[in-house]
Amino acid sequence: MVSVAANPSRQFSPHSRVAVLLPLPLAGLYDYLTGVESLQAGDFVAVPLGRREVIGVVWGEATGGVAEAKLKPVIRRLSCPPLPAISRKFIDWVAGYTIAPPGAVLRMAMSVPQALEPVRDLVACRAAVVLPEIKLTEARRRVLRVAGDLPPLLPADLAREAGVGPAVVKGLLEAGALEPVPMAPPPPFASPDPDHPGPSLSPGQQAAADHLRQAVAGGFSVSVIDGVTGSGKTEVYFEAIAAGLAAGRQSLVLLPEIALSAQWLERFRRRFGVEPAQWHSELSDAKRRDTWRAVAAGTAKVVVGARSALFLPYKELGLLIVDEEHDAGFKQDDGVAYHARDMAVVRGQLGGCPVVLASATPSMETVANIASGRYTRLHLPDRHAGAALPTMDLIDLRRDPPPRGFWLSPLLVKAVEDTLAAGEQAMLFLNRRGYAPLTLCRKCGHRLQCPHCTAWLVEHRGAGRMVCHHCGHHVRPPTKCPQCEAEDSFAACGPGVERIAEEAAHRFPNARIGVMASDTVTGPQQAADFVRRVAEHEIDLLIGTQIVAKGYHFPLLTLVGVVDADLGLDGGDLRAGERTHQLLCQVAGRAGRAERPGRVLLQTFQPAHPVMVALTSGGRDDFIEAEAEARRLAGMPPYGRLAALIVSGPEAGAVDDFARKLARAAPSLEGFQVIGPAPAPLALLRGRHRRRFLIKVRRDVALHGPLRAWLAAVPAPSAIRVQVDVDPYGFL
CATH class of the missing domain: 3.40.50.300 (P-loop containing nucleotide triphosphate hydrolases)
Structure with a gap:
């Protein structure tokens, strides 16, 4: 594990050594020479790696493991704001907790490489002081008249105002009758208005909102809005956002289904006058680039996003809200396995800002934290407006x-x-989803299964295909059974x-x-x-x-x-x-x-x-x-700890051999129980055979140290992948 230097904003003079973290699933930091530039921790830099050039982040002092004569210099520093110290601490913390390569976590924070490129100024037009001798058509005269009466305009805007085509403006620019004027791009997001009139709150809502406003003015805390469906939880935490806006700080709202948040966005617009910045996979590349830059510059005051929005480089984050905190959609299983709700609490603690969790059905983990006094419960037992x-x-x-x-x-x-x-x-x-979860042959009982996964193909009759919901494999429904070759013998079983x-x-x-x-x-x-x-x-x-x-x-x-x-x-x-x-x-x-x-x-x-x-x-x-009592007796979360190891590879025999080798080296510690290996319920997934270990640990027994040492003692062959899932939510 790597960590941010004690002085997170340290300056590094020219010709010194620095450690750079690369957004790759590699072990540790790489040392480089600063070259002729002075650098500081957090700077984005281009560095050589083998025969290619990659972008990384200056993480701190060089590790000193390589002789200086063998070090290569940093190629250049990118002209964008450095990655904030809190973001770097957060990346270190997530990597340590999830036992993931820090570079893999950094990659989530650097998900938009285009945002690191220099921001190009727009080029506007104004009328030249001295006009060249050119032929003036009526269209050209209109352009010059508008350009003289108005402030500098972008070419497209000038053409629209003058009622001419873009070619007319372009010709005047080339002839020198219009002068180019560099112009900073406008901010991509309007600032929400905290004083914009909002709905009337019930006494219960108002009491909860007053608590959250006070929390925003303080440091780190966790408040849970536990309200029945329709109780107006959203309006309550909108008041916390308003307090954050008034204090000039950024707010982040995490939703489990950001692509399906149309009504939420409309409610936000009614409360604050504008839409917030959005962050999800459906955004265009240009919009993601602009949003990433606006977050880093602090001009995106409120961000609503999916779990990955947690890793954006906030300039001054002052409030974190996790709506529907119980939702399993906040757990990421692929790549770096993390739970966005839990990591949001960590991010709030590192940044000294309040966290708000909202749900009509709080998770068992949240209920346990309320019972222990770590979280404050704000109860809304009644629906709004009677x-x-x-x-x-x-x-x-x-x-x-x-x-x-x-x-x-x-x-x-x-x-x-x-x-x-x-x-x-x-x-x-x-x-x-779909029409039927299982399709089988009436004559021989053959079931249509995915060739790449241990899963049945689901019929989607409207689309005319059979689909695997795990890997995406799809085929047209067969006309005869591949097992017994009976014609038209398939039957749909169960409903979708x-x-x-x-x-x-x-x-x-x-x-x-x-x-x-x-x-x-x-x-x-x-x-x-x-x-x-x-x-x-x-x-x-x-x-x-x-x-x-x-x-x-x-x-x-x-x-x-x-x-x-x-x-x-x-x-x-x-x-x-x-x-x-x-x-x-x-x-x-x-x-x-x-x-x-x-x-x-x-x-x-x-x-x-x-x-x-x-x-x-x-x-x-x-x-x-x-x-809760059943979990306590069984020592299961949240009253015990779990971690999963998934060993996978293209050859079943090689996976079994390595899994047995790993089992022989398992820690033998009191309160540290290793179960497995056993075939995972999805024993074949995307063409990879999978074996699973489950580690069960008492709350008073260390998990990460023994687990990290165990994995280090038995390195996996190149074809074998070992995925670690601390606090697993699924068991497939």
Whole structure:
């Protein structure tokens, strides 16, 4: 592990030695000579690496492991702001905690190489003081007249103001009748107005907002807005953002589904007058470049983003907010495995700024931190503006099953019919994409499986293909079985949202139906349009996966029907009960958010399951306490520690051999238990065979030191990859 020097802004004189961190998954720092320039810690520099040139960051003093005669000089320093000291400390901390190469973490902070290039001034035009002797057409006269009356304009703007084509302006520039004027580009984001009128807050909201305003004025703290769905948590933390803006500091809001945040952005615009800066994978390269620069310069005052926004180089971050903090979307499993909620708390502590977590169903980790006094709970038990929470009832599928070949029970069908007849909207929820999760041959039982993964191919009938949801492999549905060669023998098993939509079209022929899943809503613009259509009642019946549970407010939506409430309860996942409870609470919260009362119907084969009892009785706290006690007895998180090692490679035999070698060298320490190796549930993923270790550690036993020493003692061959996942959230 590397660390930022004790003096994070140290200057390095010409011809001295510096350590540079490169955004590559390499071990440690590389020493270079400064050359003829003086450098400081945090500077972005171009350095030689073998035969190529790479961009890195001056991290501190040289490590001294290489003789000076063998060192190469830094090629140049880039003319952009240095990486802030807090960002460098954060990168070191994340690398140490996740046992990841620091360069791999740095790569997340340097995700936009174009942003490190010099900012080019724009070139405006103004009329020359002395006009050259040129032929003046009427179009040219208009251009010169406008250029003389107005301040310097960009060529395109000048042409538009004069009512001429761009070629006219270009010709005048070439002839010298117009003079070029360098012009700094305008700021890419308008500043939100903290004094812009906001909504009236209830007494409970106001008390929570007052607490957050005081927190913004102080140092590091963690506050949890624990409010039921529809209680106005967003408006409360908007007041904290307003306080941060008034203090001249930046704020970051992390959302689990930034590409699907149309309503959130509209609420922000109403509160602050403008939109915030956004950070997510759907942005264009130019927008990402401008946003990265604006964050580094401090001109992007509020950023809303996905988990990767945590690694942007904030000039003066004063507030961190994690909305829907319980959401599993904040956990990154590929590359550097980290949980953005937990790393946000660390970032706040390093920067001395407050952190706000918001959820209607806080995670067990957050509940444990509230109980220990590390976090402060701000409770909002009531919906805003007097709206009532929906009633929740179970449909026991053992007593009221759907007809053969269908998936909606008669009770749910009747409830949807009554809702639509009343001029209201309904939602059918099933957390499964596509048409059917499994396709098999009726004659021989052969199942269509991905050739690269241990996973069935999912039929997407609308797109006419079979898809692996893990690696993206897709094929056209075969006309005959590859095993027994029977013609037209395949049967779709089980429902996905497409199949529910097909049944709904049959049962409710006059309803306007819309399907909302990651396959049908693929970006911010599509999401915004879909949300608008629902809000304006262009859709009567909404059918969706988990993305419909992300805080949407539809006043006419009064019925939510959960097609398979048991989905997710099985499979041996440590958090299966917790996750199912959270997801169904969030989905149920879409119903009855305005003056019309809401109703939720849950189809289940397990009505006595603790999750179903908690949902229908409203006993959330009892469920959490029972879940916590079971975790305590088992020594599981948050009352114990877990880490996972995933050994993978292209050859199964080589993976098994290395996994056994690794097992023989496992630490033998009290309170440090190594389970495995065993085939991972996804034993083949993207063509790589996978074996899994699970490390279970008591809270009072060190995890990182023994784990790091164990891995160092058994280096992996070049074809074998060992991925470390500290605090795993999934077990595939």
